[in-house]
Amino acid sequence: MILGVSIYEILTLTSILFFIGVYGFITRTNLISMLISVELILNSSVVNFVVINKYLFPEVLQGVFFSVFIIAVAAAETALAIAIIINLYRLISSVEVKDTEVMKY
């Protein structure tokens, strides 16, 4: 609970953050930047969990708890993604998205 800030403002903020992430995921040409965008999307949802928990159901802790869980999963996912990207880089010496099109065959 932050005094003077209502739930609407914070949800608006997270929505903006989410769509920035989506925009970045779609438009970036670099795999690393896309990964960062994914992180943005995840973060916006984490914030949502915490805020909704704090503002609407202050007596329970599931939302906060779940946000910690998401962060852990995101870390694992990022590690995996980075591993894939490194392998891809070894294969084609590039982390550009358009160079990975060969994988469609």
Add this chain to the structure above:
Amino acid sequence: MNINYIILVPLIPLAVFLLLGIFSHKIKPTVSGLIGVGGLLSSTILSFYAAYQYFFVFGKVGGVFQTFVEKTTWMNFTDTLHIDMGILIDPISVMMLVVVSTISLMVHIYSNGYMKGDEGFTKFFAYLSLFSFSMFGLVLATNLFQIYIFWELVGVSSYLLIGYYYTKSSAIAASKKAFIVTRFADLGFLIGILIIGYYTGTYDFVDLNNPEGNAILSWAATSFMGMSVITWALILIFVGGAGKSAMFPLHIWLPDAMEGPTPVSALIHAATMVVAGCYLVARLFPMYYFVDDGFALHIVAYVGAFSSLFAAVIAITQTDIKRVLAFSTMSQIGYMMFALGVSGYDGHEGVGYMASMFHLFTHAMFKALLFLGAGSVIHAVHSNELKDMGGLRKYMPITNITFLIAALAIAGVPPFAGFWSKDEILVAAFHHDKLIYYVGLLVAGLTAFYMFRLYFGIFWSKDTKYHHTPHESPLSMSVPLMILAFLSITVGFIPFSEFVTADKMGFEAHLNYPLAAVAVGVGAVGIILSWIFYKKENDLAQKWANGFGMLYKWASNKFYFDEIYLFVTKKIIFNLIAAPIAKFDKKIVDGTMEGIGNKTVLLAQKIKGLQSGRVQDYALFFVGGVVVIVMVFIYLW
């Protein structure tokens, strides 16, 4: 009478066909010739034994020759309508067995000499055996459908044998022509069979031909376009028979069929297969006679009489010896047809039927002899054309004598075979229809004339100088000639009327002396005329031919029937009907289908860019989709 063994008569040639056909490359020609002759010989012996047993051992019961049937159901439609396979033994089928086996055996023996050294020797014998099998099956058929099956089988073997020299384009064209024309006629036959099956409920010859049976008594039950449907069916069946028997206007295939080897012409296109049409009408004779007071039978009579005259006129002008014989065959079959057409049923009334079968019998002998003799000549001279021959009597005495006997027989000179049967035919025609009688008489004269034109042209006339001196054919060819010559002299003395008659009772035939004298006189005039024209080389014949002018030209071009058919098929049917339909099929029917296919491919090419393989594109669509769904949920729910 136990008739089970007769089933072997067709089965032995079938076995020979399979043996020679499957191992055609492994069997030596001499061996395959022996196998072919041996197989046919056993069939012939069985046929003769069957005839002996049927006519003499078993004989008549209550004054009537019995009909024996041994059959098994092959296909069931209803309780009464079923197709059987089996053998039917009655006077005409036994008579045909004897004819077919005798001629076929002679031709087999003859072919051993004639086809010697030919590449496809074994194949030739295999085909001959196939033909013999089909012809025996046709003769022994117990019902309309069985006869139809074997009918087509003889058509196929005829096709194979006409096109035997398959490297010659004219032979291929002739075989196709024969097959297509007869097949076209068989369409009529098939429709007739189906009508009979539908309206009488049976295909069985015994049921159909019973004069007190349902099929004949209730012919008037249903009518179509002013005639009983059964009459229509009989006319259509006759169309099939006319196609096989080369009756006008379906005769065009027979002259071309002479492209086949000469033994084949003797066997198929003179003695056996082409008379199948007569045999078919004879087989269904009670139906033809009783249904609609013999309306269909009148058609048979007039078609036969016209074909007979038509072919005899053409035969005078032809120069290819085999074609002369082909038209002569057509003319003689016309004789048999009109003999059937003018026949009655009971006792002596049925003289036409008897005479027709008698003529079939004798004609098979002397016409096969004529063809085999012509084959012997062709074998020696290596040409079919009359102008390349002449004076051959010095080189080929046996062929000369046997050919002369056959020519005398066909010209109706007593006591040769043709005289007896022809006389009976003319008697039948005289008592029934004077117009047909005079046509028959005219044809008898023409026959004698063109036959002796042929004989003098080949064996007398000019002394042609030959590159290679022609010599008499080998024994394998001359022995069948002599046997057939012997038969041509003697078979006329068989008291045929006591064995083969329409009502199966038999009667005693008497020679009608005035009519016989007239017929012989007309024949003699023909022979004398051709003696004057052709015995010594002179220009008298040419002058007379010029005198006839247009008529001669028309006749020598076979009255332009081939051209008319070509015009009708090529110009009218192909160009005006078939071509637009083909275009419709190609442009509209195929076009629609191909259009659908092409448009699908085009669309696929357009949208396949969506599957770019770029993760971001997919994500974009995914997001877009989610947004749309959410919008829908929010605003339209």
